Amino acid sequence: MANEEHLAILRQGVEVWNQWRQNFPAIKPNLQHANLSKVNLIGANFFNTDLEEVLLHDADMTEANLIEANLCSARLWNANLCKANLTLCHLRNANFSEANLSKANLSRANLCEVNFWRANLNSANLTEANLKEANLSETNLTKVILSRVNLNGADLRKANLNSANLIGTDIRKANFNDANFSEVIFTNTNLSGLNLSELNFSSANLTDANLNKIQALGTNFTSATFTGACIQDWHINSATNFTGVICDYIYLRQNQQERRPSSGNFAPGEFTKLFQKSLETIDLIFRNGIDWDAFAYSFKKVEVENQGTPLDVQSIEKKGGGILVVRVAVASDADKAKIHSEFMQGYEFAAKALEAQYQARLEDKDALIARQESQINRLFDIVEQQGSVQKALAENPRKVSNYDQRYSQFAGGNVDANIVNADQIGGNIQNNNA
Structure with a gap:
């Protein structure tokens, strides 16, 4: 208690x-559970004060000094904290619903699980604040500084982030459905894998941002800046708006690889033209070569399953590291993400099935080769034996019969009596010297 x-x-x-605080700076005030609702606290010095579970409903704390104050579980709904200094404050689980925090300083504050529902944080500074699992739904975050902030699990649904600064902030684990990101600064921010479909990114600054594998179907990028961004494997469609986009160059692969254009910069409007054209194509990337039988199977399967959607191989490009990119033309209104997913799944299935067949054939072929090798070895043995016989005959010409050996027969045929044991052979024996 207080x-x-x-x-x-x-x-x-x-x-x-404030005079008492100045006279006794070593004292840490304890105002726990106090009811300060509707109290005028303009400019109050609450440095390092314990305000845990304090009730400050409708209190006016304009320009109050709350540096390092403990406001855990404090109830400050509808309180006026305009220009208040809450640097390094402990605010875990505090309730700021509909409170006015415009131009307040909340840098490096612990805001875990804080409720900012419909609060006004216009132009507030939250640099390096911890907003893990905070409720920022329907909050006014216009021009707020959220640089290097922890937004893991934060709820940003329907939040207005117009002109906010999110440099270096990872929003991948936040919920930002229906949020407004117009004019937001995303310089060097990692947005990879996010579903940004149908969101408003008009005039957003995405310089050097990582847009790898994002879903941007129907996203409004009007007048956004893309210079230096990585757009590897992103998914866009004909409803994605690139009107007036500003872009000198982009990268098709992460770690600033495959710059486009390879040298120089895009001419004004060139980026928009190129990517509006690319809306009618799908890039299929193969990193270990292409099994064309599997490719043909999946190609036909996708056409059939998408009610005869026409697909046409537009180009095959060989990249570095053995990577092949097959660009397939599709209808402008086709669901590119769906077709890409279905094709790759079909291809992988067919490739595995065919690999099993290839392996079975290879095993049969190995067995056939083994039999052939055995037969060839037997032939070599025969040839070698014949060679030995011929050598023996050449070394002992006197034992060779003058009779034409092509017609010699065993068991009743003609043989050379000089080199045959007569007791072991049946038939007539002729001695040509007799």
Whole structure:
């Protein structure tokens, strides 16, 4: 509970309170659970004050000094904290619903699980603040500084982030459905894998942003800046608006690889023309070569399953590292993300099935080759034996019969009596020397 002496001093007014704080700086005031609703606390010095679970409903704390104050679980709904300094404050689970925090300084504050529902944070500074699982739904975040902020699990649904600064902030684990990102600064921000479909990014600054694998179907990028952004494997459609986009160059792969254009800059409007044209194509990327049988199977399968959607191979481009890119033309109104997913799934399925067949054929072929090798080895043995016989005959010409050996027969045929054991052979024996 609150220290009654400290509370009594505060009730004498801000001037008395601030003088007491100045005279006794070592004292840490305790105002826990105090009810300060509708109290005028303009310019009050609450540095390092314990305001845990304090009730400040409708309180006016304009320009109050709350540096390092403990406001955990404090209830400040509809409170006026305009220009208040809450640097390094402990605000976990505090309730700021519909409170006015415009131009307040909340840098490096602990705002975990804080409720900012419909609060006004216009032009507030939240640099490096911890907003893990905070409720920022329907909050006015116009021109707010959210640089290097932890937004893991934060709720930004329907929040207005017009002209906000999100440099270096990772919003990938935040919920930002229906949020307004117009004129937001996303310089060097990682947005990879996010579903940004149908959101408003008009005039947003996406310089050097990572847009790898984003979904941007129907997204409004009117007058946005894309210079230096990575757009590897992103998904856009004919409803994606690139009107007036500003872009000198982009990268087709991460880590600033495959710059387009390879040298120089895009001419004004060239980026928009190129990517409006690319809306009618799908890039199929193969990193380990292409099994054309599997490709043909998946190609036909996608056409059939998409009610005869015409597909046409537009180009095949060989990239570095053995990567092949097959660009397929589709109808401008086709669902590119769906077709791309279905094609790659069909291709992988067919490639695995065909690999099993290839392996079976290879095993059969290996067995056939083994039999052929055995037969060839037997032939070599015969040839070698014939060679030995011929050598023996050449070395012993006197034992060779003058009879033409092509017609010699065993068991009743003609043989050379000089080199045959007569007791072991049946038939007529002729001695040509007799």
